[in-house]
Amino acid sequence: MDVSYVAHLARLALSQDEITRFQSQLSGVLEHVGQMQKLDVEGIEPTAHASPVYNVFREDVELPSLPVEDALKNAPQQANNLIIMPKIVE
Amino acid sequence: MEYEAVIGLEVHVQVKTHSKMFCGCKNEFGAPPNTHTCPVCLGMPGVLPTPNLEAVKKTVLTGLMLGCEINRICKFDRKSYFYPDMPKNYQISQYDQPLCLDGGVVLGKYAFPKDAQKDPIASAKKNVRLIRIHLEEDVAKSFHFETTSGIDFNRAGTPLMEIVTQADIASPEEAFAFLSTLQQTLSQARISDADMEKGQLRCDCNISVRPKGQLEFGTKCEIKNMNSISGVRRAVAYEITRQIQTISNGGKISQETRRWDDAAGQTYLMRTKEQAHDYRYFPDPDLMPMRTDLGLVESMKQQMPETPSMREERYMRDYALNDYDASVLSSDIDLSHYFEGVLNAAQGDRQKVAKAIANFIINDLLGLLGGADQTLADCKIMPEHFGGLVSCVDAGKISSKQAKEVFVEMFATGKEPSTIIQEKGMVQISDEGALESFAKQAIEANPKSVDDYRAGKMAALNALKGQAIKLSKGKANPQLIGEVLEKLLNA
Ligand SMILES: [Zn+2]
Numbered sequence: 001m002d003v004s005y006v007a008h009l010a011r012l013a014l015s016q017d018e019i020t021r022f023q024s025q026l027s028g029v030l031e032h033v034g035q036m037q038k039l040d041v042e043g044i045e046p047t048a049h050a051s052p053v054y055n056v057f058r059e060d061v062e063l064p065s066l067p068v069e070d071a072l073k074n075a076p077q078q079a080n081n082l083i084i085m086p087k088i089v090e
Numbered sequence: 091m092e093y094e095a096v097i098g099l100e101v102h103v104q105v106k107t108h109s110k111m112f113c114g115c116k117n118e119f120g121a122p123p124n125t126h127t128c129p130v131c132l133g134m135p136g137v138l139p140t141p142n143l144e145a146v147k148k149t150v151l152t153g154l155m156l157g158c159e160i161n162r163i164c165k166f167d168r169k170s171y172f173y174p175d176m177p178k179n180y181q182i183s184q185y186d187q188p189l190c191l192d193g194g195v196v197l198g199k200y201a202f203p204k205d206a207q208k209d210p211i212a213s214a215k216k217n218v219r220l221i222r223i224h225l226e227e228d229v230a231k232s233f234h235f236e237t238t239s240g241i242d243f244n245r246a247g248t249p250l251m252e253i254v255t256q257a258d259i260a261s262p263e264e265a266f267a268f269l270s271t272l273q274q275t276l277s278q279a280r281i282s283d284a285d286m287e288k289g290q291l292r293c294d295c296n297i298s299v300r301p302k303g304q305l306e307f308g309t310k311c312e313i314k315n316m317n318s319i320s321g322v323r324r325a326v327a328y329e330i331t332r333q334i335q336t337i338s339n340g341g342k343i344s345q346e347t348r349r350w351d352d353a354a355g356q357t358y359l360m361r362t363k364e365q366a367h368d369y370r371y372f373p374d375p376d377l378m379p380m381r382t383d384l385g386l387v388e389s390m391k392q393q394m395p396e397t398p399s400m401r402e403e404r405y406m407r408d409y410a411l412n413d414y415d416a417s418v419l420s421s422d423i424d425l426s427h428y429f430e431g432v433l434n435a436a437q438g439d440r441q442k443v444a445k446a447i448a449n450f451i452i453n454d455l456l457g458l459l460g461g462a463d464q465t466l467a468d469c470k471i472m473p474e475h476f477g478g479l480v481s482c483v484d485a486g487k488i489s490s491k492q493a494k495e496v497f498v499e500m501f502a503t504g505k506e507p508s509t510i511i512q513e514k515g516m517v518q519i520s521d522e523g524a525l526e527s528f529a530k531q532a533i534e535a536n537p538k539s540v541d542d543y544r545a546g547k548m549a550a551l552n553a554l555k556g557q558a559i560k561l562s563k564g565k566a567n568p569q570l571i572g573e574v575l576e577k578l579l580n581a
Pocket of ligand 1: 110129130131132
């Protein structure tokens with residue numbers, strides 16, 4: 001696994017030194033976790049969760065939202081109740 | 091060389107619920123910006139999303155109506171990417187265990203654009219296969235200004251279904267028919283209002299062309315930004331032509347995303363496909379998996395409403411309506427309810443009365459509504475009154491010509507038919523003595539027709555009948571006056 005690729009996906013700017021250092025650390029972590037590849041999982045259904053709990057839902061009921069002032073509190077810039085940011089170019 | 095187009099669609103549909111997908115904020119279009127948000131849909135750290143059962147039910151219902159297989163075990167996954175309309179930097183979606191798999195949409199003739207209904211392909215009942223339907227959360231809405239963009243999180247976290255088709259669509263008209271069928275099915279089942287102009291149904295089209303008969307696919311382009319079904323038709327038609335022209339001129343199609351500009355009638359390059367996105371899907375640890383076999387599928391099967399195509403078949407079977415009438419009356423749920431309401435209120439032979447009502451609705455009412463810029467909800471004609479009018483005609487109290495006049499008056503005033511009939515002095519003359527006097531006058535005034543009739547020309551009877559009805563100022567019961575004439579002529 002290439003550290004600079006992973007860093008790009010996470011939008012992290014790493015120096016060349018950091019890339020070298022983290023590359024060996026990341027490889028170590030992956031190797032450690034990789035031990036699980038050796039387990040025999042024949043006949044075991046894959047699962048996304050450890051506990052056998054299904055169907056945790058909420059009813060379709062409307063609850064109060066935040067006052068708009070609170071919702072915008074962390075916005076560096078705002079206008080007309082919109083959160084303003086540098087122009088998004090597609 | 092002859093080319094053929096290969097088209098697949100990705101359709102996003104906003105699910106109609108009271109609250110958002112994973113929090114209790116109101117799911118509403120058009121509220122002031124950022125008034126329907128909370129820590130969950132703003133993506134604050136440490137919050138716990140919980141799925142909205144209604145949205146899951148409606149997705150399962152959609153799957154059942156479109157003949158999908160409902161996955162027994164499903165889960166939600168995180169789709170990671172950075173974009174300002176996604177505050178968590180991941181979207182909760184479904185990756186490898188979506189709610190619905192397979193299924194299809196059958197394209198009925200009248201789902202095609204009017205000018206294409208005569209094409210044999212419109213009668214082929216083509217099945218456009220689906221790959222999957224999954225449930226996810228919608229993203230925020232962005233507005234673009236001169237140097238900045240503004241974000242409104244009201245839409246962020248509202249339930250969104252994604253319906254993906256196989257590349258089974260071969261023309262702009264089939265794309266049109268697919269979307270109009272889907273839209274009808276979803277809106278009639280109250281799953282979504284599915285209005286493209288409001289962004290409740292959004293469609294991306296993947297289009298490629300290849301020499302006819304070639305098995306290998308051409309390079310595809312993705313078209314975005316259509317905001318009506320006819321816009322999709324225009325965009326697909328434009329793009330097919332563009333690709334064929336490019337190839338014919340020795341050029342190459344590159345894999346890219348293009349934006350449709352409806353006013354200009356053209357697609358424009360948005361971006362070329364750089365490296366494939368790496369979304370790093372993984373199961374969302376905040377959300378427990380779902381089992382659909384613990385009652386969900388069973389209860390949705392019981393709630394499954396009649397689809398437009400099922401209703402169309404029923405109208406043809408039970409009321410002997412032709413395919414055109416049945417298709418128009420079943421295309422809109424409100425219109426179907428109205429039709430059935432009128433039918434329930436009308437007396438007389440079911441099939442005869444149903445045909446008369448269908449004629450009134452399709453030939454008169456829809457035109458009147460269109461002319462007055464009204465919808466059925468504005469219509470002043472109560473189903474009971476409508477039914478009463480049809481019964482009057484069926485019982486021979488007024489002629490169908492008179493009934494049309496009454497109908498226009500009912501549309502304008504909302505009055506009962508009996509009131510209008512009285513006001514206009516329209517009562518049909520069925521009294522034998524009165525009819526005889528009109529018949530005698532007609533016979534005296536038209537000796538030639540009388541001779542023709544006696545010489546065996548049956549058409550002459552109709553001419554005399556027409557004269558007699560004219561003499562009665564249109565009030566004579568057409569069937570009875572015919573009988574009286576025959577009696578006198580054969581006497
Ligand atoms: Zn919320």
